[in-house]
Amino acid sequence: MAKFFFVLALLFFVVAMAMVTEGKKEKKCDKGWECKDSVYCCNDTITDFFQVYQFENLFAKRNFPVAHAVGFWDYHSFITAASLYEPLGFGTTGGKEMQMREVAAFLGHVGSQTSCGFGVATGGPLAWGLCYNHEMSPSQSYCNPDYLYPCTPGVDYYGRGAIPVFWNYNYGLIGDGIKVDLLNHPEYLEQNATLAFQAAMHQWMTSAKKKQPSPHDVFVGNWEPTKNDTLSKRFPGFGATMNLLYGDRVCGQGFVDDMNVVISHYQEYLDLMGVGRERSGDNLDCAEQAAFNPSSKSDAAS
Ligand SMILES: *[C@@H]1O[C@H](CO)[C@@H](O)[C@H](O)[C@H]1NC(C)=O
Numbered sequence: 001m002a003k004f005f006f007v008l009a010l011l012f013f014v015v016a017m018a019m020v021t022e023g024k025k026e027k028k029c030d031k032g033w034e035c036k037d038s039v040y041c042c043n044d045t046i047t048d049f050f051q052v053y054q055f056e057n058l059f060a061k062r063n064f065p066v067a068h069a070v071g072f073w074d075y076h077s078f079i080t081a082a083s084l085y086e087p088l089g090f091g092t093t094g095g096k097e098m099q100m101r102e103v104a105a106f107l108g109h110v111g112s113q114t115s116c117g118f119g120v121a122t123g124g125p126l127a128w129g130l131c132y133n134h135e136m137s138p139s140q141s142y143c144n145p146d147y148l149y150p151c152t153p154g155v156d157y158y159g160r161g162a163i164p165v166f167w168n169y170n171y172g173l174i175g176d177g178i179k180v181d182l183l184n185h186p187e188y189l190e191q192n193a194t195l196a197f198q199a200a201m202h203q204w205m206t207s208a209k210k211k212q213p214s215p216h217d218v219f220v221g222n223w224e225p226t227k228n229d230t231l232s233k234r235f236p237g238f239g240a241t242m243n244l245l246y247g248d249r250v251c252g253q254g255f256v257d258d259m260n261v262v263i264s265h266y267q268e269y270l271d272l273m274g275v276g277r278e279r280s281g282d283n284l285d286c287a288e289q290a291a292f293n294p295s296s297k298s299d300a301a302s
């Protein structure tokens with residue numbers, strides 16, 4: 001009799017365990033953004049592989065007293081902005097390694113463009129990303145006559161944000177993209193970190209011109225170079241993301257500091273995230289690339 005009860009209890013136990021395991025599996029599939037019955041189901045989202053301690057590691061010095069945006073940038077605003085772009089593929093494309101590499105690449109741009117690190121800074125020059133949220137001593141108001149996006153009187157369009165935005169027409173265009181009136185209120189990008197990250201992600205996810213890829217596209221392998229691209233030495237990889245974001249200010253000039261510092265941040269972040277710089281990918285630099293958009297007119301950044 002006792003034996004019978006023992007077997008029965010064992011059976012219950014096994015069934016209960018099976019149900020618990022099943023429940024766990026089902027729960028893991030529920031990611032918030034839509035994925036029922038799709039191949040995208042169960043893929044990691046950014047919060048699965050990039051947590052608050054990693055954000056703190058990457059931007060270790062941003063709240064030191066000598067930094068210029070103390071208390072402004074935080075993990076939560078990054079994740080809130082990212083959640084808007086994950087359904088479009090940001091940090092959710094191509095399996096875990098590519099996902100982590102894309103976050104490191106995007107943040108490498110952000111870190112390098114907002115750094116106040118210099119050779120002898122404590123923690124090294126790569127520990128000072130997100131030190132700024134706006135340009136400190138603008139030398140001009142960055143207003144250019146523009147039919148679509150005329151300057152608002154009394155408003156300055158100096159660099160602001162996580163990948164700094166300069167000029168009235170860029171504020172206008174990006175404002176349209178994120179549905180915020182940045183043309184009249186460029187200051188939002190130095191007042192609201194979520195919006196600052198959103199504006200940066202918009203630049204990463206959007207192509208500047210029809211028939212041109214976005215930085216996201218060239219990084220994750222969504223882009224086939226044309227014959228012209230090949231002749232201009234533009235190939236898929238991190239190098240082409242710099243080309244799209246900064247043009248000939250950074251690319252096609254050989255191994256200049258402005259380019260090297262972006263690459264250094266990307267690789268540092270790959271290391272800190274545990275991916276490793278040996279997985280930086282092909283075509284890391286843009287030293288020899290002709291600009292997608294030569295700067296005669298598009299003096300976009302700086
Ligand atoms: C989900 O992961 C699979 C396997 O790694 C990958 O092939 C697929 O592209 C991923 N889906 C998205 C949307 O990235």
Ligand SMILES: *[C@@H]1O[C@H](CO)[C@@H](O)[C@H](O)[C@H]1NC(C)=O
Nearest residue numbers: 180191192193194195196198
């Ligand atoms: C920042 O902007 C976001 C997005 O528009 C908004 O939801 C949030 O309330 C803003 N935060 C602050 C502190 O104004």
Ligand SMILES: *[C@@H]1O[C@H](CO)[C@@H](O)[C@H](O)[C@H]1NC(C)=O
Nearest residue numbers: 211226227228229231232290
């Ligand atoms: C290829 O590049 C040349 C020279 O830069 C340019 O004139 C031409 O319009 C480009 N062709 C295409 C299809 O983009």
